[in-house]
Amino acid sequence: MQSCLYECRVMHHRLVPKEHKFSYRIFVLALDLDELETCHKAFTFFSLNRWNLYSFNEADYVPTYEKIHNPSQNTSIKLTPALNNSLKERVISYLALNGIDCAGGKVTLVTVPRIFGYAFNPVSFYYCYNQTGELVAAMAEVTNTFKEMKLYVVNKSTVNNRPRFQARIPKNFYVSPFSKVDLAFDFDLYEPSDSFAVRIDDYDGELKTLISTMSGPKRDITDARLLGWLFKYPLITFRIIALIHVHALRLYLKKIPWFKKTSAADRQKDLFRPHQSLNQ
Numbered sequence: 001m002q003s004c005l006y007e008c009r010v011m012h013h014r015l016v017p018k019e020h021k022f023s024y025r026i027f028v029l030a031l032d033l034d035e036l037e038t039c040h041k042a043f044t045f046f047s048l049n050r051w052n053l054y055s056f057n058e059a060d061y062v063p064t065y066e067k068i069h070n071p072s073q074n075t076s077i078k079l080t081p082a083l084n085n086s087l088k089e090r091v092i093s094y095l096a097l098n099g100i101d102c103a104g105g106k107v108t109l110v111t112v113p114r115i116f117g118y119a120f121n122p123v124s125f126y127y128c129y130n131q132t133g134e135l136v137a138a139m140a141e142v143t144n145t146f147k148e149m150k151l152y153v154v155n156k157s158t159v160n161n162r163p164r165f166q167a168r169i170p171k172n173f174y175v176s177p178f179s180k181v182d183l184a185f186d187f188d189l190y191e192p193s194d195s196f197a198v199r200i201d202d203y204d205g206e207l208k209t210l211i212s213t214m215s216g217p218k219r220d221i222t223d224a225r226l227l228g229w230l231f232k233y234p235l236i237t238f239r240i241i242a243l244i245h246v247h248a249l250r251l252y253l254k255k256i257p258w259f260k261k262t263s264a265a266d267r268q269k270d271l272f273r274p275h276q277s278l279n280q
Contacts, residue, residue, distance in 0.1 A: 008216030069274035105129035138165035
């Protein structure tokens with residue numbers, strides 16, 4: 001089985017206008033999308049597209065069967081896959097529309113599963129291979145607390161013969177009320193192997209404003225580990241959303257400037273599942 005777990009530490013370090021830093025431990029699933037049914041049958045506490053202690057719903061990801069909101073001028077993407085297309089088919093179709101051919105290859109998704117049916121992933125990562133087994137694409141799927149979603153395709157390079165994906169991409173997305181919409185995400189992603197490591201920095205022009213990292217070692221998926229980690233990492237998805245609000249309060253008390261979502265509605269582009277405030 002190619003699918004596995006990574007036991008990770010997440011760190012956020014805000015640099016300006018005031019410093020604020022925190023970290024926490026989580027685990028993520030790295031799912032070979034060809035093995036979803038296999039995982040469903042192999043593990044007692046994991047289910048595909050239905051409720052369990054841990055579950056994975058394909059409709060939670062890459063909703064390219066929905067209308068894209070406020071497409072940017074350079075967006076020529078015509079979204080055609082239907083809801084009944086598999087997640088892997090939607091990923092491959094989306095990358096093809098971005099000029100990347102992954103047909104016939106595998107796709108690995110690194111994400112936090114639903115816990116007791118509740119899902120919240122600030123960011124998930126797709127690593128996509130071609131027919132010859134070469135890793136040719138990486139994509140980040142960013143979700144905010146309004147449940148809006150945006151996809152970022154990251155450029156490929158090579159460092160020490162290991163595939164690396166690095167790009168600075170205009171954000172045009174409301175992720176935090178304490179960060180402007182028109183910043184840029186600076187992605188730095190390596191191929192998952194015996195360990196997993198990603199870094200996403202925020203830039204305001206050439207000024208780095210926020211550092212975010214996630215890294216940790218690989219672990220095999222077993223029923224015993226899934227059950228044990230329910231207690232070692234209790235209610236992860238609930239904890240993530242709680243931490244977001246706790247630290248938002250701390251930033252507010254530090255008098256960090258904040259921005260209304262509706263104040264930059266026209267600069268929030270290429271979104272899926274737009275919040276109703278953007279249509280007012």
